[in-house]
Amino acid sequence: MATIIALVFLIPLGLAWQDAVRGEVLADAAQRSATVQGALAVSRDPKVVQKVLGTIGDDPTRRPVVHGLDTGGIVRASDEDVERAKERGAPIVVPVSDGVVRLEPVPLGPEIGVVEVFVPNSELDRGSGGRWLALVAIALGLVVASVVVVDRIAARAVTSARELVQAAVAVGDGDLDVRVQPSGPRELAEAGWAFNRMADRLVVSRTDERELVADLSHRLRTPLTVLRLDADALDSDDTSVGFFTEAELDRRRTIRRIRQAIVTLEGEIDVLINTTRKSVAAQEAGPGMCDASEVVRDRMVFWAALASDQNRTYQVLGAQLRIPVAVPRAELAAALDAVLGNVFRYTPQGTAFEVAVSRRDGYVAIRVDDAGPGIANPDRALRRGASDQGSTGLGLDIAHRVARQANGSVSIARARLGGASVVMLLADPDATPKQVSRFGLVGRLARERDSATRRWPRPRGRQE
Structure with a gap:
């Protein structure tokens, strides 16, 4: 993704940079053509014009040529391109074998001449290799930097998510003492805080439930104590010694069952309390x-x-x-x-x-x-x-x-x-x-x- 973004921005930048250089070179050619036009406005004598053309550049192969006037020089534009420039009445740029030529029509008395200015490819592509190399280096630097930054951010996010998952698994296994250190992106940090609050509430809720069971169970001791004392005040439940009527035997057996039921109930309450008494006191409401x-x-x-x-x-x-x-x-x-x-x-x-x-x-x-x-x-x-x-x-x-x-x-x-x-x-x-x-x-x-x-x-x- 980072490579695509770099290419999307850097390729148009390179092309625009190349067009700017091409525009500068063609502007220089237009300036030379204007110099020739100024010389033609003063004199149409081929010798005078040749002297002016000699001052424009040291390289004879790149001196401007005036079509319609014998000024010498190397002609690169075809007759068709010259005629097209005359018909159009405005400058045109025509590609040739080793560059481009700029053809601009000028008046030569009753006729129309054309000033040809040659621009070689070496000037059009001047510095293009260095430009593209610099852009490629920038693209590679951006890609590497983005990969490093994304890797660090992703590593933090993955670490935070892994810790959160491990803590959730631990809580699911019954370890309510596990907490996480909120970190990573904002969403994961908020999830960490929410997890810690949830774990705290689970501890409070579990403790509250256990305390409620223990305390309610202990409150049952009050009526149970009354029942036990009342049962102790009843007659003996011994049926092994003496002679008793059937009604007396039934009464004593009933008393025995009542006392045994009370003992059993006390034992059950003790078990219920003992299984919940290890929890810490829950936070009290107002x-x-x-x-x-x-x-x-x-x-x-x-x-x-x-x-x-x-x-x-x-x-x-x-x-x-x-x-x-x-x-x-x-x-x-x-x-x-x-x-x-x-x-x-x-x-x-x-x-x-x-x-x-x-x-x-x-x-x-x-x-x-x-x-x-x-x-x-x-x-x-x-x-x-x-x-x-x-x-x-x-x-x-x-x-x-x-x-x-x-x-x-x-x-x-x-x-x-x-x-x-x-x-x-x-x-x-x-x-x-x-x-x-x-x-x-x-x-x-x-x-x-x-x-x-x-x-x-x-x-x-x-x-x-």
Whole structure:
């Protein structure tokens, strides 16, 4: 393609250059013919004209010839061409064996003469070899330069396209960590940026799906815990000792099936959570708003009934005033259920607990205290997926993630009731957060940042 373009431009340029040289040579011949005409206008004496012709050029073979006047010289034009020039009354150029002649009619008294000026081929083609050689060299240079430039551009485009294809294949094989460095032509660079954005969105979408499955599965633990506790409160399902009526046997077998079904369901939920818990936390959408006190009152209606069945005494403090937080209602309810579910799951029946809501120093604190054995390793309990009790380890992580969504934190300390105290600190949307104090409610956040490991010498502990 580059060769064709070079030929298209350079061949007409060479021809035009040759025509320009030919025009210059013929213009010189016209000038010599005009000199002869000037001499004829002064005198028609052949000797005088011959003297003038002798001054025009040193080469006798190229001196002009006057047809109709005996001035000597070499005649190259035929009689027919001379007559044609006379009839036309204007200069004509006629090719001859070794060049061209310019025939221009001039008046010679009553008759018409013709001035013949010879131009050899050597002058017509003067410098033509060098011109065409220069044009060929220019054409070759343009072709080579265009090939080099196109090769470099094509190499960049091919490299960018190959990297994009390899990255797409890797993503198709499941490696979502692959990214490309956008390069090459603008279109390929834009495709690279679009690919990176697509890969990022795939990571977020997959993580979001897995977190949703894990968290929804963990939320099933709340009603499942109630079913398990209710099943534990039923009579014995032992049918191997004693004498029972047929109705009693059926009842005990039913109780056994219920308990076995609950155990099986718990195992299935554990498997479902464990298969999705390794994903990193997804990016949260813009937080909603809810009333923390209302959420606490609403969830305690549910947990109060279960607490009554298990003879647990409890208190709810500070939930009578409206306290807004920048967390969706469903998310806050799930976090509170996760913490309260731990109390019912890992403390003995009859263990007292307390739920308190307070607002201070730019934060809203939701605190759940219990009188149980406490948590042996608070730092480990706050790590996602870590558990010493055979569970999924997602309970406190749900609370921690909700707190982070509201620019807060979760801390674990010793409760005044003797057990664990789990505090969710949420940024107060109606107040500007103040400097963290080492005392009071907000001091819990500072104590958590100190990374001080708290251990209580208890024979048994709980963690979720």
